Amino acid sequence: MTEGRDDRGVAQTGSNARKVFIKTYGCQMNVYDSQRMGDALGSDGYQPTETMEDADLILLNTCHIREKAAEKIYSELGRIRLLKAERANEGRELRVGVAGCVAQAEGHEIIARAPAVDLVIGPQTYHRLPQALAKVARGERVVDIDHAVEDKFDHLPASQAGQIRGRGVAAFLTVQEGCDKFCTFCVVPYTRGAEVSRPLAQILEEARRLVAAGVREITLLGQNVNAWESSDAQGRAIGLGGLVRQLAEIPNLLRLRYTTSHPRDMDDALIAAHRDLPALMPYLHLPVQSGSDRILKAMNRRHTAADYLRLLDRIRAARPDIALSGDFIVGFPGETDADFEDTLTLIREVGYASAFSFKYSPRPGTPGATMEGHVDEGVKDERLQHLQALLRDQQAAFARAQVGRRMPVLIEKHGRHPGQMIGRSPFLIPVVLPASAGAIGAVAEVRIESVRPNSLMAEGAEAMPEAMRLRA
Numbered sequence: 001m002t003e004g005r006d007d008r009g010v011a012q013t014g015s016n017a018r019k020v021f022i023k024t025y026g027c028q029m030n031v032y033d034s035q036r037m038g039d040a041l042g043s044d045g046y047q048p049t050e051t052m053e054d055a056d057l058i059l060l061n062t063c064h065i066r067e068k069a070a071e072k073i074y075s076e077l078g079r080i081r082l083l084k085a086e087r088a089n090e091g092r093e094l095r096v097g098v099a100g101c102v103a104q105a106e107g108h109e110i111i112a113r114a115p116a117v118d119l120v121i122g123p124q125t126y127h128r129l130p131q132a133l134a135k136v137a138r139g140e141r142v143v144d145i146d147h148a149v150e151d152k153f154d155h156l157p158a159s160q161a162g163q164i165r166g167r168g169v170a171a172f173l174t175v176q177e178g179c180d181k182f183c184t185f186c187v188v189p190y191t192r193g194a195e196v197s198r199p200l201a202q203i204l205e206e207a208r209r210l211v212a213a214g215v216r217e218i219t220l221l222g223q224n225v226n227a228w229e230s231s232d233a234q235g236r237a238i239g240l241g242g243l244v245r246q247l248a249e250i251p252n253l254l255r256l257r258y259t260t261s262h263p264r265d266m267d268d269a270l271i272a273a274h275r276d277l278p279a280l281m282p283y284l285h286l287p288v289q290s291g292s293d294r295i296l297k298a299m300n301r302r303h304t305a306a307d308y309l310r311l312l313d314r315i316r317a318a319r320p321d322i323a324l325s326g327d328f329i330v331g332f333p334g335e336t337d338a339d340f341e342d343t344l345t346l347i348r349e350v351g352y353a354s355a356f357s358f359k360y361s362p363r364p365g366t367p368g369a370t371m372e373g374h375v376d377e378g379v380k381d382e383r384l385q386h387l388q389a390l391l392r393d394q395q396a397a398f399a400r401a402q403v404g405r406r407m408p409v410l411i412e413k414h415g416r417h418p419g420q421m422i423g424r425s426p427f428l429i430p431v432v433l434p435a436s437a438g439a440i441g442a443v444a445e446v447r448i449e450s451v452r453p454n455s456l457m458a459e460g461a462e463a464m465p466e467a468m469r470l471r472a
């Protein structure tokens with residue numbers, strides 16, 4: 001990268017700066033990983049760009065969780081191939097990399113199937129991205145997917161303060177990666193490997209850096225985030241509850257969240273943290289997948305519907321206003337109408353504030369794919385629609401119940417209209433507030449006045465902004 005100064009004395013990037021476009025699919029961990037790859041490439045002289053057309057390097061950070069997610073990557077690579085051919089005609093180079101879980105699962109197959117791809121790099125080897133790109137520059141096609149997760153944590157130390165500017169007010173921080181649970185539908189144990197926890201000191205260091213860069217809310221990430229474990233400065237074992245307690249002491253770190261949790265790893269210390277720590281937001285994503293014990297067993301979830309409900313009772317006893325979110329799969333092999341009814345019953349009993357639901361998608365290499373009793377796609381469709389209608393009703397009821405309540409809102413950015421800001425309620429729902437409520441990064445106490453399809457309106461936010469009134 002060459003740097004120059006224009007006549008206003010502002011540092012400017014020279015025209016031959018290389019640009020990288022990173023497209024992220026899938027979960028929040030991929031969002032975090034994309035940011036870290038961006039950081040690593042920044043040190044290597046790459047600037048981020050928002051458009052593919054502008055890029056010298058395109059990286060697709062991929063998701064393998066369902067068939068559709070994986071197929072999307074190949075159609076995107078087809079389009080990129082055309083772009084690459086256009087570039088070649090102009091005598092300009094375009095390099096293309098596939099990262100993430102499809103890269104991990106399909107490795108060499110991607111190189112064989114997608115001629116546009118120069119580089120395949122797995123989630124555990126991002127720290128070697130600059131070396132891999134150097135090989136690509138020498139004309140090699142590179143597949144780099146074999147490594148342990150521990151190495152990733154060792155080699156990708158906390159981002160430097162300069163690199164994490166621009167993360168905004170709310171940031172992700174990966175504390176755990178991988179999964180030992182082996183739910184029979186899921187590819188994650190194969191793509192992300194065994195459960196590994198990032199050491200406490202590294203997490204505290206990164207959290208402090210994020211806060212120094214202006215972050216006020218941190219969401220701790222892990223495929224099984226509540227399986228996180230480490231030892232404290234005295235060598236004593238601590239779990240996620242203990243970690244959250246330590247993070248809550250960092251000055252100016254106003255809010256903490258974590259995702260995604262497994263019901264089996266919700267221990268007393270974490271539940272107590274919800275009771276004791278005002279910074280730990282009253283929102284919990286706790287997937288149950290199904291309400292049928294027979295299906296839960298076939299899924300190898302190792303808990304029953306009653307276990308899950310009892311756990312929620314304990315969590316609600318600690319934090320009565322907690323908002324619950326979940327994941328559901330319909331049409332797992334062997335699921336009957338009666339099993340599906342059990343799922344609806346469980347949902348009615350819980351009352352979710354938000355939820356994600358999917359049709360079962362057989363993933364190669366997982367036990368579910370070869371089970372008997374695959375459910376007809378039409379039946380899956382019907383069940384999904386039915387389930388989503390119920391979840392939508394619950395979500396709408398939850399949002400309506402906020403009207404008239406006062407709540408603290410963390411202000412994250414400017415709204416679409418002048419005079420409006422956007423923040424988040426403790427329950428993760430976006431809130432539109434008047435600019436007079438405060439600055440970005442501040443927490444404003446507001447009264448919720450009405451509900452919009454995907455947000456809440458705070459008192460004063462509806463008032464027609466000055467600029468619009470003048471135009472009217």
Ligand code: 5AD
Nearest residue numbers: 185186287327328329358359360361
């Ligand atoms: N088919 C459908 N949904 C799946 N999920 C994971 N694997 C599959 C699959 N094979 C869902 C689960 C999980 C969420 C991230 O994706 O509900 O919690």
Ligand code: SF4
Nearest residue numbers: 026027063064065101
């Ligand atoms: Fe997708 Fe799961 Fe990989 Fe996240 S961890 S990118 S959800 S397959």
